[in-house]
Amino acid sequence: MEIRLAIIIPFYKKKYFRKTLESLKNQTSKNFSVYIGNDNSPENIEDLLIGLAEDFNFTYQKFDKNVGAQSLTTQWDRCIALSSNEDFIMILGDDDVLGENVVEQFYKNLETVEDLNIKVIRFASQLINEAGEKTSEIFLNPEIEKAATSYIRTLQGKGRSTLTEHIFSRAAYEKYGFKDFPVAFGSDNVAWLEFPDLADIFSINEAVVNVRISKEHLSSRNDNGLDYRKREGIYLFNRYIIANYDQYFTEEEKILILKKSYRNLRYYSRNKIKTLLFIIFMFRKIGLKTWQIVKDNRFND
Structure with a gap:
């Protein structure tokens, strides 16, 4: 089957990265490619990559210069540039964990997504802590929701929105790109308005993305x-x-x-x-x- 999904990992911190990779190894569908862009981290991760090619297709690049400290969106962009011509992209945090059926559910719903001309897909999500323990309920979403309605729901505290829980079309990314706000706060929020052209977001509630909140997390420091x-x-x-x-x-x-x-x-x-x-x-x-x-x-x- 043709690989339609690129999973992009902008890497910097090693502490939870093994768990992130394990969640990719455990996917019930291996029909994806992984692109890891190391933002000149002082931490060595080559030991975690040994033998990884036996589990899934991946590309690894350690960049000579750290750019994430000044512009996280620049790091996202150059990591995406490592990818090939996959039609859809997910940016996976280096401390987040995918439920084992995320990729499977993506392909299961892909025909519907394309029939509806959907550009942004969103999964259910749940927060985890440093130990990987679940610290929130599972956040579910309406199957079809206007982008503006989704943003207001998040702003009112009735929903949530993170980078990891979304998949977006490469065409939409190439049309709009990520806007470069300080420490990328809101860069993804704007993307989930622009990438679908303010039209519909499609939600998959049958698969869960685990978003880690730790002391190292940017929003927690x-x-x-x-x-x-x-x-x-x-x-x-x-x-x-x-x-x-x-x-x-x-x-x-x-x-x-x-x-x-x-x-x-x-x-x-x-x-x-x-x-x-x-x-x-x-x-x-x-x-x-x-x-x-x-x-x-x-x-x-």
């Missing part, structure tokens, strides 16, 4: 400098969404997105000119309701 960069990323990607796709959201939803953006702007920056320009931007989008957002997020400068 207690670092003030990193926190400010994350806040800047949240401000920028939500602003980007409204600047480019506000017509896909109701006024109430636009207020919700702009509130999130403004709150994070005020957290990481007290620049009065930048704040004023964003207030003007909000006013053009939601009119007088801007003042309630400003009032609710007032700080002593």
Whole structure:
């Protein structure tokens, strides 16, 4: 059978990587290719790769320069560039774990996906900790859901969205690419709007992706400098969404997105000119309701 799926692993940390590879070895369908791009990590993983070719097809490249520290999306892009002409792509975190039937379910639903002209596929997901213990319920999704509806559901805390739990078409990636926000916060959120052309996302709830939350995880690290960069990323990607796709959201939803953006702007920056320009931007989008957002997020400068 033709290989239609490329699994891309932007590698940097070894601690949980063995478990990630084991989850690929355990797939009930081996009809995929793996591309591992080492972001010039100081950790040696060659011992984990010995004999791996007997389990599945893979390509390994250690890059001479670390780029992820400055731009995670640049690392994603150069790892994707290692791949061949597979029609669909998954970016698998180097600490995440796939349920054993993820690839099987991808192919089982592929005919439906292509008949519906779907560009983004999403799996059920569950959080795990450092020990691999499950720390959340399984997050299920509507089988067919508009991209904008999916984003609002996540923003309201009624759903979740990570890079690993999605598969996307190569054509959609080549059309839009990943937008480069600080520490890639929101780069995937924007992709799940743009890659499907704001149309439908198809969900597979019969297979589960395990997303690891650990102390090493970017979103879990207690670092003030990193926190400010994350806040800047949240401000920028939500602003980007409204600047480019506000017509896909109701006024109430636009207020919700702009509130999130403004709150994070005020957290990481007290620049009065930048704040004023964003207030003007909000006013053009939601009119007088801007003042309630400003009032609710007032700080002593």
